[in-house]
Amino acid sequence: MAIWGSLFNLILVMILVLLNGFFVATEFAIVKVRESRIAQLAAEGNKRAVDVERVLHNLDAYLSACQLGITLASLGLGWLGEPAIAHLLHPVFRYFHLNETVVTSISFIIAFSVITFLHIVLGELAPKTLAIQYSEKVVLAVAKPIQLFYKIMYPFIQMLNWSASRFLALFHISLEPHQEAHTEEEIRILVNESHKSGLIDQTELMLVDNIFDFSETMAREIMVPRTDMVVLNLRDPFDENVKHVQNGRFTRYPVVDGDKDHVVGSLHIKDMLTGLLEGESHDLQTFMRSILTVPETISISRLLTMLQKQRGQMAIIIDEYGGTAGLVTLEDIMEEIVGDIQDEFDDERPEVERSDGMLSLDGRMLLEEVGDYLDIELESSDVDTLAGWIYMQIDHPPRVGDRVKEGMYEFVVGEVDHYRITRVYAKKIGKAEEEISSQ
Template identity: 30%
Template sequence: MNKWLHFLNSVLKFVTIKVSKFKKFRRKNKMSEGSLLLQIVIIIILTGINAFFSSAEMAIVSLNKNKLKILIEDGNKKAILLDNLLQEPSKFLSTIQVGITLAGFFASASAATGLSQYLSGALQPLNIPYSNQISMILITFLLSYITLVFGELIPKRIALRNSEKIALSSVGVVVFISRLFSPFVKFLTFSTNFVLTILKMKEDNIEEKVSKEELRSLVEVGKEHGVINEAEQEMIENIIEFDEKIAREIMIPRTKVFLIDKNISIHELFENKEIGKYSRIPVYENEADNIVGVLLTKDLMMEAYKKGFDNIKVADLLQEAYFVPETKNVNELFNEMQLEKKHITILIDEYGGFSGIVTLEDLIEEVMGNIADEFDDEDLSIRQLSRNKYLISGEVSLNDLNDNFNFELESKYYDTLSGILIENLGYIPEDNENIEPITINGVVFKPQRVRNKKIEKVVMTFDKDKTEDEKAKNKSNEDE
């Protein structure tokens, strides 16, 4: 019992001594408490400045451009300022970043000189070792938390919900700061461009790639949160990838194009049942590589109605064909076809030969997905037979196969499944030839039907796990 009383007495003495020392510390630092309060106020103000710039950035970037146009048309001065600001995104973002960086820098400096010293002094009477270092670490973590939550996350959430209101209310201050720090921003831009020049990197291309990756990330996040569905996600991704394709990748190849001879008689033409499927028909003279024009079936029917079938010729009804190289960028082609009011283009290969056609419908389907009509073949290009077995059309593109099954099929010379299989065979198969299974990257392809020197139907079999292992092996070999 005496031992316990002695122990408690010792503890009480220890606590009394520490409390006494702490009271002396408080009396000694009474004059510094006013300074401490001032530093806390400064940190709150700087965090508020950080919050302002963060919310302004998010609000302006996420602003609805259509609403902005309406406000500009109504003569809203702040909307006009916003539009001018958005014309120079690099300058605007640099200004925002300067504001955020300076606010964070001064907040850190204030915390380091004031709060950490005060906390260190409070810890010293407790005989805690490394009190200076511990106080610095604690204040750093505390300041980081306050800055992230109150200076970044909360303001950005609020800005997303009230983008128009916050953008309009903050644009004046942002423009003023932009002008105030203009020399500094110009110096930063010059420094950035100088470094990029040394690295032989083009700034425009970097910004474009970053923006596309950011868009893909936003789309993925939107899908995960249920904001957009799978069909909408696919459409947005198609739009992003639209500019990355060339005409050859989406064309109808010449072997599938319905062509007619310039000198064909009208009676012969109407004996062909295929004519009713098309509104525009490419016309050649002597050979398929010599396309001389395009026949509109609408014009044909109108002239036949007016003059009679015996009094019209295909050659007299031709419209000028619109030729483009097969390597033409799809986005550029779409814009040109809209500008020239063309619904069909004739694609020419590097040797000047006819390689295929692209229609407006083909371009629209690249974004919207397949648009079926009454003349489209009802057979599915990819049909599942069992768990790991599929019946596939030889005309399916390698891109579609890679997208659907996460394959990595590539060929320097062919874009279709039939093409890559013929490439692996090393020869052109005969009609109805029995071809042995062909294995590519762990995937087994068994040609089922060969016609007109093309593989029309293929049974594809693969084990997903084995295919993934094969891809991993190939990747490791490439790395080595």
């Protein structure tokens, strides 16, 4: 009978170890599983996923249930496990005619070690690893049992949660409900980790990064500067404006009255062509449309909304003095999300070119973009572009060959158009033989 009693206790020990593992696996699985994936399965008609949704929607309570289950199983192991194994070991050590005190001590140490090993390996580590690697499968399997346990132990769980909240209240700490939402930085980290794991490609990574940067980018950072604006002038002869359109590569042009500080509207070449074919007067004002005017500090996300509401394609950017700073088109805004959009008329040089171990950079590149590309910090509260930053470092009108050193890089003015820096070369100082393209 004693043997059968010991075997029964051993069976109880293994059941308690498995129960401990069940609650550990449940706890990690419901925390690790993606709620969006469960919602997708539930929408497809998976009944077990519906059970999981109920658990996830009351996550804190079910985590408390898991903790209670782990505690009860661990207490049971301590109560039954050590005596059961020690009882089996006693006859073995008595065979060697050892002192009863020695037999009891050795049996206790071995029994305690065995129970600890089983508890840690089979009751903690193995279930945890399984739940983390196969969280979806595990959570679908345990949802029903944990719901049943929660219903049975509901009064005790509520009492324990209430006691915990009262205790924390003594220290002026309130229990906040579980939040599934992630901050922008957390989402960026998750996306980067997914990219490293091969779950998303480089294009998808770029799109996510660009979308987060979208609301922080101001119109002045992406605008076509005033000096590069191609405009039609009401004070010029009509034929001269037509030549500008013929020689140009755009479908829309700002219309000014005298100079670029007096933008009075925009012109779509389709309107002009249609009007000319229908014999309308040769007057730009006949074909003009209104144009949106916004300050240079407006975010491009807000500007996009304004253009959508007005069904516009172009906006004039005004500086703090009321003058024209530049213009932004809908294409410029979309390029901030999807990257460069080239059409059959675009013949612009790439922003970045590689040649002879150096980088050739467009002077209009934003300092933030240059810094990210070269992994250095280029900051200025007064200017946004690389050309503007170099201009501030020199004390004379820019000339080809002017040099500015910053960190591990030397920037050399490569091309100048009047007083405007259009191209800049960047190379690592002291490492001319090292190809920057290896970055």
